[in-house]
Amino acid sequence: MMRQESSDEAEDVSLFDADDEGQRKSKRKRIRHPVACFFHLFFRISAIVVYLLCEFLSNSFIACFVTIILLLSCDFWTVKPSSQGKRVSSEAESKIFWLGLIICPILWVIFVFSTFFSFKLKWLAVVIMGVALQGSNLYGYIKCKIGSGKNLTSMATSYLGRQFFKTAMKKENTES
Template structure:
């Protein structure tokens, strides 16, 4: 898959002039709720499945349905409404895959609520960490039958995380170069502080 294409296209609701800037209140409570609901529900069902049910298939189907609902909700609804970002993958006529990244124009970013932005990014970053922990615990405890479910959770949630991080930093930017540049700037700042104190 190639990650080259980036678009700065308007998202739905972006052309509304009635949007008032909000900094801390939640403008989309239902979207914020479902952004976290499917993610945390899948994790809770995974953790509590052995306690409440001995049926592996029923638990697996429930978790995969929750993960699928989460993937769709985050990718198509909460990303657009909470932080003004959207991504998708498109295959052209030659069969080449292109990642497309969209972000709300900068003059409308002030309409995003800082509380909603924190909810979005916190849910997007923390939940995949749980699936990484589950993967290692599944391997080390030899519960191999759960490995497919854990990998599904990891793949779906990391795909959304990757897509939105690419939207945030710019679709054409290489994440490795961004990390190197950031570390270079931090090292330079630290060196400048040390020379100033001498």
């Protein structure tokens, strides 16, 4: 008993006659490089987890130190820019990348303060390396995003100068 479908039933029609705008948006939000996204977060988060659980996992400070440094170094290798041409990433991938790139160095800075307040100064070398590696990675990508020819310090100085000038001009105009 085979059922025959009419041509109207077999036709794939979008719900409520919506145009393909929704399809285009979903393609932008879809993750196109799941392996790269996974490893970008994996190495960063693994280094943090190993640091937090290191005293429970191993009695060897050196083993923990080396493991954390290797994980953070693998992160550099994983997310390095491709020289084979520009790869297009989706909005979701961009958000994952930048959130991971910004949040992890912030956590390492928090760990620096926690080592001071907990008086576990032997871990200070580990957290400083975490800040240095993650911070330099963040700095490099911000510099690439803004433009490699510009110096971040001069850009910040220029921005602050413009803001100061605008404030001074507004103040002068309100006094007149």
